Amino acid sequence: xxxxxxxxxxxxxxxxxxxxxxxxxxxxxxxxxxxxxxxxxxxxxxxxxxxxxxxxxxxxxxxxxxxxxxxxxxxxxxxxxxxxxxxxxxxxxxxxxxxxxxxxxxxxxxxxxxxxxxxxxxxxxxxxxxxxxxxxxxxxx
Amino acid sequence: xxxxxxxxxxxxxxxxxxxxxxxxxxxxxxxxxxxxxxxxxxxxxxxxxxxxxxxxxxxxxxxxxxxxxxxxxxxxxxxxxxxxxxxxxxxxxxxxxxxxxxxxxxxxxxxxxxxxxxxxxxxxxxxxxxxxxxxxxxxxxxxxxxxx
Numbered sequence: 001x002x003x004x005x006x007x008x009x010x011x012x013x014x015x016x017x018x019x020x021x022x023x024x025x026x027x028x029x030x031x032x033x034x035x036x037x038x039x040x041x042x043x044x045x046x047x048x049x050x051x052x053x054x055x056x057x058x059x060x061x062x063x064x065x066x067x068x069x070x071x072x073x074x075x076x077x078x079x080x081x082x083x084x085x086x087x088x089x090x091x092x093x094x095x096x097x098x099x100x101x102x103x104x105x106x107x108x109x110x111x112x113x114x115x116x117x118x119x120x121x122x123x124x125x126x127x128x129x130x131x132x133x134x135x136x137x138x139x140x141x
Numbered sequence: 142x143x144x145x146x147x148x149x150x151x152x153x154x155x156x157x158x159x160x161x162x163x164x165x166x167x168x169x170x171x172x173x174x175x176x177x178x179x180x181x182x183x184x185x186x187x188x189x190x191x192x193x194x195x196x197x198x199x200x201x202x203x204x205x206x207x208x209x210x211x212x213x214x215x216x217x218x219x220x221x222x223x224x225x226x227x228x229x230x231x232x233x234x235x236x237x238x239x240x241x242x243x244x245x246x247x248x249x250x251x252x253x254x255x256x257x258x259x260x261x262x263x264x265x266x267x268x269x270x271x272x273x274x275x276x277x278x279x280x281x282x283x284x285x286x287x288x289x
Binding site: 029035 | 197202228
């Protein structure tokens, strides 16, 4: 991939919309890789015993997939200099249907001195905004 | 037990070094759907100007959470872990984290605020090389739900 050029970016530019389909297998894989083995993310009996409707995705998985959409837009994973979010709503992952999180976003600011772009990233599951105030700062070429 | 506000500003000693490996970078990248070969292919990473394969932007959470555990597990802190929810997370990357790095984290409790019967604790971990060069800053806010 090639890092996106500052000259090619304008405030208001949209990130391509991408849908990430999450199943139990996605969450087990993330639990293993990240070492976050909390059973609320893979054991529905346990999740329901603590008052959740079903298994929920790791917030850090939802954020990690947001990071992937930002690095794909930037054209270089090393270009993502800052990424932050609030976890506003859980992503409920049913056994039969799984869950779809739709990512998008737009460029909200450009800094000519540093050649950095600030992005606002959106992540929604059904009607729910699952990440709030999710912003990224990207170093452009 | 209430969250102990005496911990505001407290800094913990640096954690034991975390060795960043090619294998863990690959596993983590695959788990978050990252397909840029700079995470998995040393030649592609070098061609992009990196010393070795680089970690995805949220990889540092694994080291940050090792730092945070020191505070959360401290009985004096008054944090009931069964009432903890991850509220906010931010990473500032001073440079990409690369396979071969040995990273140590230094945790500081930046703030403890009360809102709506809950406590919000912001933990900042400075992730540096053993030589002290800054690699990333992790800011993690947990919400400790109030008791009924």
